[in-house]
Amino acid sequence: GAVVSQHPSRVICKSGTSVKIECRSLDFQATTMFWYRQFPKKSLMLMATSNEGSKATYEQGVEKDKFLINHASLTLSTLTVTSAHPEDSSFYICSAPPGMSTEAFFGQGTRLTVV
Amino acid sequence: GENVEQHPSTLSVQEGDSAVIKCTYSDSASNYFPWYKQELGKRPQLIIDIRSNVGEKKDQRIAVTLNKTAKHFSLHITETQPEDSAVYFCAASTGTALIFGKGTTLSVSS
Numbered sequence A: 001g002a003v004v005s006q007h008p009s010r011v012i013c014k015s016g017t018s019v020k021i022e023c024r025s026l027d028f029q030a031t032t033m034f035w036y037r038q039f040p041k042k043s044l045m046l047m048a049t050s051n052e053g054s055k056a057t058y059e060q061g062v063e064k065d066k067f068l069i070n071h072a073s074l075t076l077s078t079l080t081v082t083s084a085h086p087e088d089s090s091f092y093i094c095s096a097p098p099g100m101s102t103e104a105f106f107g108q109g110t111r112l113t114v115v
Numbered sequence B: 001g002e003n004v005e006q007h008p009s010t011l012s013v014q015e016g017d018s019a020v021i022k023c024t025y026s027d028s029a030s031n032y033f034p035w036y037k038q039e040l041g042k043r044p045q046l047i048i049d050i051r052s053n054v055g056e057k058k059d060q061r062i063a064v065t066l067n068k069t070a071k072h073f074s075l076h077i078t079e080t081q082p083e084d085s086a087v088y089f090c091a092a093s094t095g096t097a098l099i100f101g102k103g104t105t106l107s108v109s110s
Helices: none
Strands: A004-007 A010-013 A019-025 A032-038 A044-051 A067-073 A076-081 A090-096 A110-114 B004-007 B010-014 B019-025 B032-038 B045-051 B056-059 B062-067 B072-077 B086-092 B104-109
Touching (some): A004 A090, A010 A019, A019 A110, A032 A067, A032 A076, A044 A076, A076 A090, B010 B019, B019 B032, B019 B086, B032 B062, B045 B056, B045 B062
Antiparallel strands (some): A004 A019, A019 A076, A032 A044, A032 A090, A067 A076, B004 B019, B019 B072, B032 B086, B056 B062, B062 B072
């Protein structure tokens, strides 16, 4: 099946710094990528939709200036958490959409800890 | 937008018993309904999915049923084993983003 590669898998950063998370589609072209956030013992919450060649669309309540999304090519989408604070500590994961006969493919996820 | 409700939030069964997890969705345009098992800190693992043109799908001990009229779908696990203990999520999609239920923690005791 298709592979979505997400990096880094874990990152620890200091408050006030920015962190970039990359999501690559390795064997297919992804015009759309979805970004989710998951707090401990909670569900995956859709944050935003990344669209190649156009601006990302954000879900209600998600700060677009804090969570910068860029879809620079058909194989790369990035999420940058700017001016990170401890409350941004979470599990972030990307996903390509399901196809007519294929499942949605997820990256490995990134555990962000802001200290 | 889509809203997915999942019940129960926790489920404890004895080994060998059946387990049923139920989800409802709000968007009648949703046409794809996957179920995931997730280990802590890992990506969700697809265990079974169903599309809106099918009412039931089975894969060994796991089955999913879909009632489009009532807008609900269910996961059935028969002959449960301790290794089935995990967090399970349902999701619904119109072909774009998956919207997830809140999850069910299944505990199977031997």
